[in-house]
Amino acid sequence: MDALYPSAAISMVEILERLGHRVLCPDSLVCCGQPAFNSGYWDQARAVAQPVLESLQEAEAIVIGSGSCGAMLKVFYPQLFDKTPQKEMACNVAARTWEFSSFLVDKLGVTDLGAAFPHRVTFHDGCHGLRELGLKQPPRTLLRSVRGLELLEMKEAETCCGFGGAFSAKFPMISSAMGDVKCHSALETGAEYMVSNDSSCLMHLQGLLSRQGKSLKTMHLAEVLNCVKKN
Amino acid sequence: MSFASEFMDRARVVASNLRHRQIIRTALGNYEMARDRRKATYQDWQGARQLAAETKWEAINHLDHYLLDFSNRLEARGTKVHWASNASQARDIILSIVQQKQARSVIKSKAMTAEEIHLNEALEKAGLKVVESDLGELIVQLRRETPYHIVFPSMHLTREEISALFEKELGSAPTLDPEELTMIARRVLRGKYLTADIGITGGNFAVAETGMVSITENEGNARLTAALPKTMITLLGIEKIIPRLDDLALFLPMLATMGAGQALTGYNTLYGGPRQPGELDGPEEWHVVLLDNHRTELLADGEQRDALHCIRCGACLNVCPIFRNVGGHTYGTTYSGPIGSVITPHLRGLQDWKHLSGASSLCGACTETCPVKIDLHHHLLQNRRNAAQERPDNLEEAAFGVFGWFTRRPAAWKTVRSILQKIQPLTRRFQKKPWHPAKPWTQTRDLPVLPSESFRDWWKNRPKTSKHD
């Protein structure tokens, strides 16, 4: 999100600040370590995750704009650091970690951010957000209160888009076939935008859509929610 | 060629085959509707799953005890029980029974364990004629293929293809009527039941309490396979155990619901022994072969032991986007889909079969659907970890090391980003070229655009107000 999708991260900061929170973003937060973890290289994953753990000790809440990285901290850090001296730290961080939409809806009880986005939108459930964190409703609750937004559910909303991190490069033919199924389903709805709370899925889907010359655009949930009149 | 590269080659072909995608989609679309209708009739589906998982947990964690109960009770009614540690022992046991009976022909009902030990090849090599009596199995047998799916062996074929196959192999008239196709197979099979010397079946549940084998089927072929030949052989994986007869009240509807979207499968039969004195039918001899074949190794793995809960309903295959796009034959294994990817490394070697655990986006649809709550996608993750620990891939390990080095040095990270950003016009311009360094990505997908300002740049440069540090 830092390098490729700054506008999603900026939107998150602006939304949280508008709600009166103080946002910190330590330099040491680079990557959660999921790529190495998912490939089975847990030692290397711990080396990446360790500075992340350390720099998150102060925060009251850790808010992540990706269901996938969110699941890494919330679900997998305690496993990754199991039987290490950092176990407690990891559990502690996990307990304070929130995916962005869930933080707004479940923790803060905010459902309407005053945004307006007069477009037809379909929502893609990132698998980690959906199944590891159980976040079916929060993003939809937020989208429903956006002025002018028409939410169109696609048939394959819960089907994996096929990104899967290193999987997308190791098994590109399977990954692309899965992405095609997803894009086809999104296109069927007639939506103008495919929105998700996971940038990595969107990078893969946008890559397929633009290669195929489709006009359907992808957008991060935070960017939609940040479409407010600014003074 | 390694199993992994064979998998890759087949996956490449099938994943881009739109006809295949459509056939599977249609077949599974019908299944999904039926399954959901059945699931909706449960008062508490999640509660049923929990109970099923606990029951199987109990069975598997006391397998030693339940297996002995099962075998003692079977033997008490005159059944001969055989224990096979591995596939070759199981084949030898069955071959020696067959030879002792001087059998010439065998009729079989559907049994994935028989596929697992390559029983048909062994019997044929010994000069026997083997006929599959399940319609789907007969179809793949006539095509000299392995089953495409553990529940629907011929789901990859259209009616046209089946009709053409029957025309060629059985000399029947072409028809697209499923009933008629079934009747053709039935006519051919009828004679075979009467002439077969031996009937071989699998089993769905082994009831420890009563020493009975429960067999579920829709065509009635397993009943005939069991009842007509003089000798019956049943091959069972040792994980088929359930503790009590009552447990079937949960498992039979559950298997039918998740397997085929049925309330209950057409025929559910309990076999308790060979023909008893005074009984009119049934085989004169019944042999039950209990197969380990590395299942006890899985049992010893505390993390993945629950993979032995599997009731082979096939539901995880049906929801798996990998399975749906690469198809059953691509796996090159007896058990395909998520459960196959989890257990094959245990059954046939981690290093040879670890690629199946890699070939997953870890979406978790399998775990969500599994009626006995096997933690399937996390087991794939554990297989990856175990494989990398046992024999790391040097290149991959080094790459993650370098990546980690960069993540701990934000300044270096920033430099890399700005270089990539500067050469972006080039990397994007040539992204359709076959020599592009990011080819695995760029062959089908455009590269994402790297904006000139990163989030960090924005964060550092934005006007300081009282809100920020």
Ligand code: SF4
């Ligand atoms: S793992 Fe679960 S869903 Fe898959 S076949 Fe076995 S019981 Fe069915």
